[in-house]
Amino acid sequence: TWGAPTVQPAGFQGTQMVADAEGPYLLDTGDRLRVFVYGQPNLSRAYTVDHDGRITVPLIGNVEARGRTTRDLAGTIRSRLGAEYVRDPQVTVDILQNRPFFIYGEVKTAGQYPFVSGMTVETAIAIAGGYSERASTRSYRITRRINGFVDQMEAPGDYPLLPGDTVYVNERFF
Numbered sequence: 001t002w003g004a005p006t007v008q009p010a011g012f013q014g015t016q017m018v019a020d021a022e023g024p025y026l027l028d029t030g031d032r033l034r035v036f037v038y039g040q041p042n043l044s045r046a047y048t049v050d051h052d053g054r055i056t057v058p059l060i061g062n063v064e065a066r067g068r069t070t071r072d073l074a075g076t077i078r079s080r081l082g083a084e085y086v087r088d089p090q091v092t093v094d095i096l097q098n099r100p101f102f103i104y105g106e107v108k109t110a111g112q113y114p115f116v117s118g119m120t121v122e123t124a125i126a127i128a129g130g131y132s133e134r135a136s137t138r139s140y141r142i143t144r145r146i147n148g149f150v151d152q153m154e155a156p157g158d159y160p161l162l163p164g165d166t167v168y169v170n171e172r173f174f
Contacts, residue, residue: 027065027073028145028164029053030099035077038090043081046096059085067148070095098163103128105169106135115163122157124167131169139170 027033029049035057037043047055053066060080065073070093078091097114101124104110108129116123121140125131142155143166161167 024069025095025163026067026069027053027095028099029066030164031065031095032097033065033070033073034094034096035074036092036094037077037081037086040086040089043086049099057081101161101163102166103169104166106132106171107169108132115161119161120158121155121161121167124161125157125169134171136170136172139172141168141170142166143168 027049029051031049033047033049033055035044035047035055043058047057049055049065053064054062055065056062057077060077063073063076063080068076074091074093077093078089081089081091098117099115100112101115101119102112103124107125108131110128113124113127116127121142131137137157140155140157140159141152142159142161143150143152144162145151145164
């Protein structure tokens with residue numbers, strides 16, 4: 001049987017949680033998707049989730065994507081197309097590219113980078129060219145958007161990142 005979910009605060013000790021434990025991947029602004037409607041080449045194409053969290057599909061217009069899984073989004077597109085336009089549509093939605101992550105502070109090349117599955121704070125720093133001369137190698141802040149709310153946390157270097165996260169590498173104090 002399943003028990004009550006456990007909440008683990010950002011100040012960890014011992015074994016760290018893994019990114020997959022966060023549950024299914026939820027779509028948000030910046031994700032690139034491939035929507036395939038079998039037998040309908042005019043409807044099958046790549047879409048980018050816009051700033052409002054939507055994609056615009058021909059015939060049915062805006063479809064809310066933010067906060068949904070690819071399977072849930074496919075079901076919505078299927079039902080809306082099937083209601084008026086396509087008989088028994090077969091729809092699949094795949095992620096072509098995750099939204100990027102951002103890193104700034106005491107790194108050599110701050111900026112926006114493509115997300116890589118299994119990324120941690122330390123791998124993000126490596127992608128950004130490594131630490132600057134004044135960087136703290138123990139103090140990081142992560143800003144994460146969860147269901148429209150922004151959450152900030154202090155995290156260790158092996159903390160898993162999610163697409164869309166912003167990492168700030170603090171300055172070292174002598």
